[in-house]
Amino acid sequence: MVLASIKDVAIAAGVSTSTVSRIINENPAISAETREKVLKIMKELDYVPNSMARALSNQRAFTVTLAINADDVKSFNNPFFYEVMHGIEKVVYQKDLCLIIANMQTFIKKESILTWLINGKRTQGIILPSSLATEKNIKELNKHHFPFVVFGEPDCPDPLNWVDVNNRQGGQQAVEHLVRQGYRKIAFISGSRKELFNKNRYRGYLDGLERNGLAFREEFAAEGGNTKADGLAMMSRLLAREDRPDAVICTDNILSLGILKAIQTAGLSVPKDVGIVSFDNFPIADLADPPLTTVDVDVYELGVQTAQMLFKMIENPLSRQQQTLIATEIQARESTKRV
């Protein structure tokens, strides 16, 4: 079965292709009568405008691209990405565009995929995870004045368009939640604070201590790796202290599992002896024993807002750089339920 073209529709309706085109594009110059007639024919012929012809004529591809990072295949075992993608996808299709997925590691005929996408006019805008907001990529995008938005705060000097969850706020909320539950000696365990999100969570932790009149203690702020073993080691060290903490904020769900193990090994109990708040409300947070209180981030919303920002850039390329922070919320579970 051959698909109908605008010409077929025009002939069947006894009008010119211009008229059909105007109806497709909702041009008000067309009389209601003609419009109805043509719309009926379009329905009958199952007509959908040829997107490639439209794109060529309009000089825009009707697509935006979500960049992915090959390195993340394993690390993105985290559910994060899928939900962001879903939020993005939602907004993109509302605008009648397609969403393209592109791995930035890819080379096509020796071109970087960025060049291939941009110069080949395959796409109108790009969304990057912060891990891909590298100097090289940014330079290339700026060279073409190409609209792009980053999700996750990028760790780079240039002011970019980005959307992130408010990690700093989250850190503060974690402290406040623990204080409300009666904990006072609150430790902070994270991976490297050179990672911006850890740094921000740490800042929030400091904010929280200060706002609650709790003294900051250097030795309560542990910094290390990201594995369960790291969590176990760091927490064991903290628990070995005479004046051990009675609560801990942890930036990572996996680390938290190590922390739980350490507490259990030390013969202490959660939440009675030690409270835990983790970040990132992954499924394992709820499956842990006991279920973990977390700083919940609305990742779907992150995707939605990122896409919306991109469309702003596309529609108004001269608008200023902007940044958006999405509020976090405490998801209280057993691990801080001191009664």
Place this chain on the structure above:
Amino acid sequence: MVLASIKDVAIAAGVSTSTVSRIINENPAISAETREKVLKIMKELDYVPNSMARALSNQRAFTVTLAINADDVKSFNNPFFYEVMHGIEKVVYQKDLCLIIANMQTFIKKESILTWLINGKRTQGIILPSSLATEKNIKELNKHHFPFVVFGEPDCPDPLNWVDVNNRQGGQQAVEHLVRQGYRKIAFISGSRKELFNKNRYRGYLDGLERNGLAFREEFAAEGGNTKADGLAMMSRLLAREDRPDAVICTDNILSLGILKAIQTAGLSVPKDVGIVSFDNFPIADLADPPLTTVDVDVYELGVQTAQMLFKMIENPLSRQQQTLIATEIQARESTKRV
């Protein structure tokens, strides 16, 4: 900066656009001398052929589509999908096409997204997860003789093109691994066996018993829900038996956590008293306590093969329906280390 077109290249090189086009398409009719000259100009002008024009002229979109399921946003908290996508993406870009992501729940101007994509000539082929291989979708795809492939064995009567991991083989391997480790009274715990993958894993379990001369015992095959609580309940019931199993095969990582809990609660130990093999080698399998032996499925490879099958269908639309099963492998960890 305005991007160069084929015309610009032709003028700069002092040849016709036909010649440039032939070079783009690696037509051998062009002399080496001319080719070099033109390629040099192309490089200088940073020329990449306009994909929309090419697509229009070639009558193909140079894209394939991966369908996603909105319902899975939460359930696909499982890392599965991301890796499949990555495998697909790899193959697609090797062929110089783009990968489009489309949520099948979407409607565009009251059209199903399938109609929109196909009739709008946005894409050349579609990959569906088995959950989206519904009668309605299949009918629509077949109506247009549109190339598509399913990943995950679809539970439907029509013979379709699909790729899946060999769940049945995996079930058998699980039994054999347990037998090798000295376990003999092997139970099987799963979600509903109406789900095809559970059914296949169950069949493999039966195969394994038979091949190892172990009697099948109805009461050792528990079937229920998919939550941690379900796992706990089913396993507790099994452990309460006089002749309790000394090992269990479980079709799901989450269920397994409940099973671990049940064993722990019963005062028994893994792997000494009870061995566990789970399916799906998710990160939590390794993080569990003790780490879980799993039937590992190569999900990336699933993506790769699915995409390859799709390209076969695109290149040769008349080829027969085909199915591919990808071998599974035991990933041995603590939970079956009886030594």
Place this chain on the structure above:
DNA sequence: ATAATGAATGCAACCGGTACCAGTATTGTT
């Protein structure tokens, strides 16, 4: 009655490639 105004529609060029057909130059054959 005639010119001016405006609403509705058609004509044709164009977007940037592709590909068939034709034309020229070169080499080989007899």
Place this chain on the structure above:
DNA sequence: AACAATACTGGTACCGGTTGCATTCATTAT
């Protein structure tokens, strides 16, 4: 030397839309 075959390249119509300008026709102003 005449002709055929081959290698290479150019001209041009076409893919299916969009859009500025022209045209038609009805309506209103003079």
